[in-house]
Amino acid sequence: MRGRAPLLAGGAILLALLLCALLPGVVAPYDPLAFDYAALLQPPGAAHPFGTDQFGRDILSRTIAAATIDLQIALFATTGPLVIGTAVGLLVGYYGGVADAVFGRVVDLVVTFPFLVLVIAIVAVLGPGLGNMYVAVTAVGWVFYARLMRGEVMVLRGQDYVSACKVLGYGQARILLRHVLPNAARPILVYWMTDMALAILLGSSLGYLGLGAQPPEAEWGVLIADGKNLFTQAWWVAVFPGFAIVLAGIGFSLAGDGMADLLDVKR
Amino acid sequence: MTAPLLDVDSLRVTFDTPRGPVLAVDGVSLQVGAGEVLGLVGESGSGKSVTLRAITRLLRRATVTGQVLWRGRDLLIQAEPALRAVRGREVAMIFQEPMAALNPVLTIGQQIEESLAAHGTLDRRARRARALELMDLVGIAAGAQRLGAYPHEFSGGMRQRAMIAIALAPQPMLLLADEPTTALDVTIQDQVLKLLLRLADELGMAMVLVTHDLGVVAETCSRVCVMYAGRVAEAGPVADVFAHPRHAYTAALLRSMPRPGPARERLAPIPGQPPRLDRAIPGCPFVPRCGLVEPRCPTHAPPLVPVAPAHQAACWSSARVAP
Numbered sequence: 315m316r317g318r319a320p321l322l323a324g325g326a327i328l329l330a331l332l333l334c335a336l337l338p339g340v341v342a343p344y345d346p347l348a349f350d351y352a353a354l355l356q357p358p359g360a361a362h363p364f365g366t367d368q369f370g371r372d373i374l375s376r377t378i379a380a381a382t383i384d385l386q387i388a389l390f391a392t393t394g395p396l397v398i399g400t401a402v403g404l405l406v407g408y409y410g411g412v413a414d415a416v417f418g419r420v421v422d423l424v425v426t427f428p429f430l431v432l433v434i435a436i437v438a439v440l441g442p443g444l445g446n447m448y449v450a451v452t453a454v455g456w457v458f459y460a461r462l463m464r465g466e467v468m469v470l471r472g473q474d475y476v477s478a479c480k481v482l483g484y485g486q487a488r489i490l491l492r493h494v495l496p497n498a499a500r501p502i503l504v505y506w507m508t509d510m511a512l513a514i515l516l517g518s519s520l521g522y523l524g525l526g527a528q529p530p531e532a533e534w535g536v537l538i539a540d541g542k543n544l545f546t547q548a549w550w551v552a553v554f555p556g557f558a559i560v561l562a563g564i565g566f567s568l569a570g571d572g573m574a575d576l577l578d579v580k581r
Numbered sequence: 582m583t584a585p586l587l588d589v590d591s592l593r594v595t596f597d598t599p600r601g602p603v604l605a606v607d608g609v610s611l612q613v614g615a616g617e618v619l620g621l622v623g624e625s626g627s628g629k630s631v632t633l634r635a636i637t638r639l640l641r642r643a644t645v646t647g648q649v650l651w652r653g654r655d656l657l658i659q660a661e662p663a664l665r666a667v668r669g670r671e672v673a674m675i676f677q678e679p680m681a682a683l684n685p686v687l688t689i690g691q692q693i694e695e696s697l698a699a700h701g702t703l704d705r706r707a708r709r710a711r712a713l714e715l716m717d718l719v720g721i722a723a724g725a726q727r728l729g730a731y732p733h734e735f736s737g738g739m740r741q742r743a744m745i746a747i748a749l750a751p752q753p754m755l756l757l758a759d760e761p762t763t764a765l766d767v768t769i770q771d772q773v774l775k776l777l778l779r780l781a782d783e784l785g786m787a788m789v790l791v792t793h794d795l796g797v798v799a800e801t802c803s804r805v806c807v808m809y810a811g812r813v814a815e816a817g818p819v820a821d822v823f824a825h826p827r828h829a830y831t832a833a834l835l836r837s838m839p840r841p842g843p844a845r846e847r848l849a850p851i852p853g854q855p856p857r858l859d860r861a862i863p864g865c866p867f868v869p870r871c872g873l874v875e876p877r878c879p880t881h882a883p884p885l886v887p888v889a890p891a892h893q894a895a896c897w898s899s900a901r902v903a904p
Contacts, residue, residue, distance in 0.1 A: 472641075473681060474676045474677075474678060474681040474682035475681065475682050475683055475684045475685075477634075477639050477674075477676070477682075478674070478676060478682045478683075478744075478747075479684075480637075480639060480668065481637050481639060481668050481669065481672075481673065481674040482668065482669035482673070482696055482699065482747070482748070482751070483665045483666065483667070483668035483669030483670055483699060483700065483751075484665075484669070484695075484699050485665065485699075488695075488699070492687075492695070493684050493687075496686045496687075497684065497685065497686055
């Protein structure tokens with residue numbers, strides 16, 4: 315049996331990020347928006363551990379404040395796909411037939427395009443901003459959840475306990491929700507965790523490109539975009555928000571990994 | 582004789598596979614009376630399990646024709662709500678692999694209580710009490726603690742007992758048991774069989790016991806139905822069929838089985854393999870392995886005809902079959 319180290323480490327990272335996201339005012343040493351003309355482009359030091367930008371804003375405080383938006387992205391950009399994908403995958407996998415054939419073609423269509431390209435195309439049509447980004451990610455992302463769920467359900471529907479439920483005269487809703495769904499949920503929950511890491515990357519990428527969170531909002535990708543022109547003189551402006559993205563990615567991955575191990579114990 | 586509870590007539594099941602249709606069940610007819618225990622025997626692949634699953638309409642991607650009259654109504658043409666009313670409440674089924682037939686994420690207690698909730702009007706407390714009674718009935722000691730256990734915490738025999746408790750919760754009139762003891766240890770097999778028989782007797786429940794073990798049939802059933810290659814070879818009262826088999830296959834099967842008694846005689850295995858079912862068999866499917874072949878056997882399928890009171894066989898040579 316593997317230890318619980320990954321889950322604990324991942325959980326600790328996520329908890330720290332969550333704390334930053336919920337209480338940025340308490341955790342951050344400075345106001346993330348306060349200009350300080352006495353301390354422009356300060357390198358990392360005792361007063362400013364992550365340094366300051368060209369307006370004298372504290373990078374550490376800005377990175378902490380950005381956690382609010384980025385964790386919100388992690389949650390909002392994955393919950394829609396999770397719910398829709400699970401429902402579609404459950405129905406299509408269980409009943410099969412024409413719906414399944416149609417679904418197969420939709421999957422083919424979506425996976426033909428690179429995920430990012432598709433999302434960028436939709437956001438470009440709808441207009442930049444977080445709300446439209448959620449719409450775009452949900453419109454594309456549910457397919458991957460549904461595909462995963464469908465495969466699980468197709469295996470389960472042939473299991474004897476599903477036959478046993480049918481022969482006990484249980485209704486279809488009962489069989490689907492109480493017997494098939496909980497047994498099929500394991501991989502999709504783990505995927506959900508790792509997808510949150512990908513969602514943060516995607517949100518940052520779109521923020522960097524100016525299609526996601528818009529500049530007054532502090533978001534890691536936006537912060538990196540802010541710092542890119544200063545990179546040769548003040549590397550810290552772009553690098554520390556980058557570390558935050560890496561840290562969040564590691565946190566979600568470890569938590570997902572640990573959860574996979576934990577859920578597997580029951581089997 | 583009153584009308585049987587279950588009257589299956591000319592049941593045919595065809596699976597469409599990429600390599601063509603496979604006729605898994607070819608015109609099976611059988612009857613089960615109230616309170617009767619029917620043994621359904623045959624080699625692996627003879628269509629026993631498929632027959633049960635066709636009766637309960639559990640088969641996917643299969644073409645099922647014929648009639649399955651349950652108390653006068655044809656289950657094969659019932660709409661979903663009517664079918665659901667019969668399933669569980671009137672006809673229950675238990676499976677070969679109890680681990681696979683129990684939901685791994687729900688406790689045994691939850692699964693028994695769910696079966697009660699789906700069919701009865703008992704409230705939560707009454708269901709709990711009834712679940713305990715059922716645990717007791719199927720011989721699971723310390724039921725109160727065991728109700729909170731998950732299937733993986735149970736041994737094979739306990740799981741099958743739990744499965745029986747779930748199936749019996751709605752008090753069915755007929756229990757279809759699909760090789761309920763095959764996956765169990767020999768010592769446990771006997772216990773579970775005795776339990777099933779005792780319950781069938783106490784509850785006045787009819788049972789179809791699918792097995793490939795003739796010894797089990799001899800011990801437990803009142804009537805037996807022998808299947809071969811998807812067809813009924815012979816059916817009749819157990820004592821009669823075992824003493825005077827009237828189908829060459831039944832006779833060969835009996836010779837291949839050890840008998841009690843002091844005589845140490847050599848067992849006679851049946852040579853060859855059962856036929857493949859993916860092409861039509863015009864005559865009797867047992868021809869390639871049979872010692873009593875007549876000229877018409879390979880070309881004309883023998884019909885299932887009465888050979889003695891309540892005893893039918895589908896064999897052209899039935900008069901020449903020696904026990």
